[in-house]
Amino acid sequence: MQKDTIKVAIAGATGAVGHELLRLLELRRVGVELTAVLASSRSVDKEVRFNGRTLRVQSLETFDFSTVDLAFFSAGSSVSRVHALRAAAAGALIIDNTNAFRMDDDTPLLVPQVNARELRIRPASSIIANPNCSTIPVVRLLEPVLRINPLRSVIACTYQAASGAGLTGLQELDASIREVIENQPSPARHDRFAAPLGYNVVPSIDVLEEDGFTLEERKMGQESRKILSAPALHVSATCVRVPVRNCHSAAVYVQCERPITPEALRQLWRDAPEIRVYDGKEPGDFPTPRLVGSSDLVHVGRIRQDPENPSAFWCWVVSDNIRIGAALNAVQILETLLSQRPFDLRNNRRAIQA
Ligand SMILES: NC(=O)c1ccc[n+]([C@@H]2O[C@H](COP(=O)([O-])OP(=O)(O)OC[C@H]3O[C@@H](n4cnc5c(N)ncnc54)[C@H](OP(=O)(O)O)[C@@H]3O)[C@@H](O)[C@H]2O)c1
Structure with missing residues (x-):
């Protein structure tokens, strides 16, 4: 029986999926303690409200994952390939929203309503992957x-x-629509999409x-x-x-x-x-x-x-796509783990020491 609270970090907390993860953990009263919100150096010290508290964003790059039991990752595949692996090596269990590990044999690809049975043992990789939003x-x-x-x-x-391409995707859609409506002479940026998305x-x-x-x-x-x-x-x-x-x-x-x-x-x-x-x-x-x-x-x-x-x-x-396709599915994975307690959720290192 686990007595101590499960400590959780969110990597990518300032993004579209991260924001929804925060909202859902709060709304659904998931019984965990959010101890760290992480993002790039651009966001360090920004404030995030959670359950009546203010948390300051910390740099993902230097965060010590041995201090948490579980980390949600939604900061892009290249970030996960480095830092989710680093977090798993520090003993944390990872729920990863990116494409980085989905097809790895030692990583379950989980939709709780479909294949929750695969959560019976802690994955060898310590990573549980969230599938693509479609x-x-x-x-x-x-x-x-x-x-x-x-x-x-x-x-x-x-x-x-457009939100499937994150907050910048939404900004680009809005800019691209304005470009057409206002007949702007210089084209809006469309880095997030293969062609301008407004009216297209x-x-x-x-x-x-x-x-x-x-x-x-x-x-x-x-x-x-x-x-x-x-x-x-x-x-x-x-x-x-x-x-x-x-x-x-x-x-x-x-x-x-x-x-x-x-x-x-x-x-x-x-x-x-x-x-x-x-x-x-x-x-x-x-x-x-x-x-x-x-x-x-x-x-x-x-x-x-x-x-x-x-x-x-x-x-x-x-x-x-932000909820069903990412944040809600990830939170429901955690809820399944908490309700079924199929394995010890504590940080692997802490569990071994206990
Ligand atoms: N949007 C969807 O519908 C959806 C669905 C399923 C899966 N996903 C996946 O979830 C991930 C995030 O998507 P999103 O829509 O939330 O994107 P987003 O709105 O662009 O947010 C990206 C987040 O990642 C952080 N980040 C980016 N580069 C970083 C770095 N080098 N180091 C640390 N943090 C970094 C950003 O921090 P800053 O604010 O500091 O830049 C931000 O918090 C992506 O891998 C995406 O494929 C998204």
Whole structure:
């Protein structure tokens, strides 16, 4: 039985995901003690409010991770590759929001509603990875289907919000819209997107690979197969950035082994945790990013059986990429660890000494 409080640090606390992590830990009254908020040297000494206290941002670069039991990382993959590994070596357990370790064999890729069973033992890497923000809602929908009807293939077209590129992504969207509205002579910056995003759609997210797919598209396939333990599942995606501030959407076409009706799908998803199903019986009864806003649910509508292929269906999914796709999933991983106590959460070093 653990008697002492679990001490937690947030790396990337000044960013879009970090900000939401702080809010959720507070709102959901997660029973841990937040002892450090970390970011780059640009943010050192900025103040962050948490549970009525003021915490000063410290430099991630020099922080001593042996003082905490657990650290959330959301400061980019290159930062995690150095500092999450350093934190794990100092004995802390890591919940990492980046792409750095997701496909590593010794690192579980966790969506608590889907594969919480993988949290039974402390991972050899001391890292638990949070999947990509578009992958999480899709696997949340696929898992209940997979349990009753094997999946053959999944085709996903995503419509991803600017906040997926962090706070600077949001700033660039706003600047790019102003540029058009105000007919500004000098073009706004678009470092975060492959083309200006205001009044536009950009069919390229993350690095373009040699085969013509982008890394974002590849992540959807490889991560879905790992989370669902479905190594033979065929997944293919086109990922598009759209001028929406928050909430990613996706049109998903799923080929099952046997016929499946919209009624059966609606029932499966109503019975699954934290999914809101839209019947679509009335015009306009479907989720959109503006309707969904900040939400702790996966929203699914436009559920249609393919008339030429009764074993296949389309659906439309919308979810808050900052919450469902990052911060909430990460907090729910921690909540699962705290509720199931599958292993000692204390800093590995402290646990060994105790
Ligand atoms: N946004 C999403 O929907 C989403 C979803 C899933 C996963 N993620 C992943 O989560 C991570 C953060 O995303 P975000 O949207 O929160 O980005 P963001 O708004 O740009 O925030 C980035 C955070 O990382 C910190 N940071 C950047 N470089 C650093 C460095 N060299 N050393 C220390 N701290 C550094 C920043 O600190 P400063 O303020 O000091 O610069 C800031 O706190 C990314 O890896 C992203 O891929 C994001």
